[in-house]
Amino acid sequence: MKVVLNSFQGDYSDSPRALYEALRERGDDHEYVWLSRPDRVADFPAEVATVDFGSAEARAALESADVVVSNDHIGFDWDKRPGTTYLQTWHGTPLKRIHNDVLWAPEGRLAYLDTEIARWDALLSQNPASTPRFRQAFGFTGPVHETGYPRNDVLSSPDRDRIRAEVRAQLGIADRVTAVLYTPTWRDDLVFAEGGGPQHTFPLDLNEFAAGLGEDHVLLLRLHQMVADRLEFPEGGPVRDVSSHPDIRYLYLAADVLVTDYSSTMFDFAVTGRPIVNFTYDLDYFKDELRGFYFDLAAAAPGPLLATSDEVLAAIAELSSRPWVPTPQYTRFQETFCSLEDGHATERVLDLFFPSQQQNDEPRR
Template sequence: MKIVYNAFGGRYCDNPRALYEELVARAPDHEHLWTAAPAYRQGFPAGVRTVPYGSDACIEALESADYVVSNDHLPLDWKKRSGTVFLQTWHGTPLKRIHHDVRWAPEGRLERLDEDVATWNHLLSPNRASTERLRTAFGFSGELHETGYPRNDLLSSPRQATVRAEVRDQLGIAEGTTAVLYTPTWRDDQVFAADQPDFTLQLDLDDFARRLGRDHVLLLRVHSMVADRLAVPAGAPVVDVSNFPDVRDLYAAADVLITDYSSTMFDFAVTGRPIVYFTYDLENYRDQLRGFYFDLAEVAPGPLLRTSADVVDALLDLDQVTASHRDAYAAFRQAFCHLEDGHATDRVIDRIFPDLTGATHPKPPQGGQYDQR
């Protein structure tokens, strides 16, 4: 059997990585092949077989695969052969509207992406709140599996402590330093603008450095769609981790998350660590630019803050943030993390690849489902 993996156009990360590592362990005699973009080739461990993303070899691999596993659209000129099984894992719980539910998209974009959706056989849902939203947004008629996300299994595993120590050492984060992971999402009007402006931060880095000092470090992870247009001032107190191979490992390393409308909030909540929201453009993003599936203010497990100064204030008193949002955090985890028990990878493999691994189809955890038609 040949299995071809793709993540975000040629990276080694996310749900495909978690599935790959377990499938290689269970079925090492099968052929496992990754698409790898040249810019991210260094993120692949030694021994992982790759083909350049978008190359003739990549197209040949996809067209000869028995299984294709991807966490994102594959907008390449390839023709899926009869018998190939395409597992689309996707990559996040949607707060912001996606695909056909968005308020606006460039002409022809959704039609082109629909051609990709038509090749999917299976789609994963991370939780019950996302299942029907994913089906209707994509217009997906195949099998939809409510399993949790394989990439998050690490966050419920004893191995998290080891990964945390390794990543903090790699990034030079000293013992006792509070690692603040900042994950602002992309804005449609910036990404699709004709002049492609730089992505600029609204967080006041000078104020962050002045008031938080050496006890804190800002790990900046901007979205891959704008990472190449990030303009970080020279000497800023920032570690740019936008191209760090897997955000999952950064979740393990971080002590607190700052985000806005990014799906990273749902994954980070598995850790139980504080979440602070910097929602300086909330009304515009919610009402004009993209739209939400639910009211963030009603369910957020942390404060929604309008100014950079307020964000720094919150970081200075995380005990208060935790105490004042304890009940909201518990409800948020119940709604969006109810399947994140450390066994999502097993559930996906036992459901999609039983003939490959000899596994039986186990029961889902309480509250979970496999097929939603």
């Protein structure tokens, strides 16, 4: 059986990676091909067969696949042959409105993406709250499997402390240093209206913000993949740009605090039980004009919504002053969005789509 995998248009990451590694560990005798970007091919293990994303070879791989596994829209034209199973794992719980539900999108973008959705045979959902929103936004009538996300299994793994120590050592973070992971989402107007310009801006000076955290903290900046190439920081400064780190799930383990705005990273990071700070400086504009939300963030968020960098710095300082104890609001957030994140999502997906070869060598839908 030939399995073709894609993550974020050419990365070695996310749920497709977790599924691939589990299949390899199980010893299944399949042919695997990954779509990769030339600038990320070094992230793939040496034994992995790759083809350049968007190339004629990538199209040929997809068109000859028995199973396609992707966590995002593939984003270039290919013909799905009869008998191929396309498993769309997707990549996050939607707070922000997506696809047909967005308040604004560039002309023709949604219609083009509909051609991709028409190829899907099944879709994964991280939690019961996401399922009806996926169906509505994508107009998808096929099966949606509430399995949790395979990528997040490592956050509950018995090896998580060992992996955390290894990742922090790789990043040069000392034991007593508090790692603050900042994961702002992308803004549609900046990405599309600027015509793909080279820069991305923030309403605060990130170097100044990082310095304000103090010497016993380090700011890890993880930009969204839509804008990760638009901001540059000099080496040796107070901001560590980890946007090019191969897989964010390992950054979750390394971090002590998450700072985000409306990113789906909050739903993943909550699996760790560590504190989350929402820096929502443009809340009204993002919610009412730019993208729109599926639910009231203020009511559902794991903590208070903060509008200024001074408030965020104060909140992080307070967290450092005493041991963190999850609040009732944080616990409700976990119960709503993390109920399936028990470390066994990969097993559930394999049982559904890749039953052991002793049972059946055909993928299910």
